[in-house]
Amino acid sequence: MKYFTYLAISIMAIAVISLFYLKKPDGQTWLSASSISSESQQIKEKMVALSSNTLDQAVQGVKQAGDKIASSISDEPMPESTTSSSKIFKWQDETGQWHFSDTPNPHAKSIEVKLDPKDITVIAAEDTSILNTSPSTNTMSAAPEGISILNPDSVKKLFNDAENVKDKLEKRNKEINNLSAL
Template identity: 50%
Template sequence: MKYFTYLAVSVMIIAVIVLFYIKKPNGQPWLSTSHIYNESTEIKNEMIALSSSALDSITSAITTAGEKITGATFETETPKPIYKWQDEQGQWHFSDVPNKNGKSEVVKLNPADINVVVAEDTAILSGSAKSAVKPFPQRAPEVYNSESINKLFEDAEKAKKRIEQRSKEVESFSGF
């Protein structure tokens, strides 16, 4: 069995080498180094294009998943600051514009401290709710938990780095 394997491998190697010498009807050899180089360059370019499109689709899918989870869109620009101030009655106010009548402080928010909760009935805000106390349905807390959202983005970054690493590996194979 061992000798048969050596024989089979030898025959295959000889068959490949012969393709460099046997000519097609047009006089060109069946196989040439320039042909191998061109084909490997094409394959490399296709792999880079595929990995780039895969990275774009992964980024898009993660953004869409994040939007579905939080109900908000993610912006790449810096978020607007949030201002807080206290009125004469001691009531605290939070807004995206500073107080026109007094001093306001800029509030720094920690994303780990923010939990997103879906409002079941927003009519309570205008005073026209059917009942003032309406319990929220039990939702899976891990879906809206900031830790799970952060984990989602960490996984996305890992996927992005892995795709970039594989693209670099594909580029390094161009030395055929």
């Protein structure tokens, strides 16, 4: 099998190399370094143009989505180029905990913090509906038949089996190392 692979690769290499010497009916070779270079340059230019267009479209899409999210949060439409910032007030309570609000605290000294909506990153919330479901018998289907992860004896047996497998693998690795050293 090894020799057949070498033979097949050699034949393919000879076929590709012969394309540099064999000529078409018009007298030109099938392949030349200049034709490969010009073709690869054209492909490179097409790929750069395609990727820059795609990148520009992605940037525009992200900017539009960010503007929509920011306008939905602030309840007032945002102009295309906004330099105004939203007002946020912060204050510290008696325990040292900081609080943030869009209105100043009437009972404590509030510090105004200006935030630029462009600097705010909005991350989608994770789906936490799985936390509300109760566990069913299907959730333990990964355990082998007759083994429960709630039974301490089953857990001990699994750990012992894992140790036995580990020992067998180490023994086999030593045997392989001894054979390769010969």
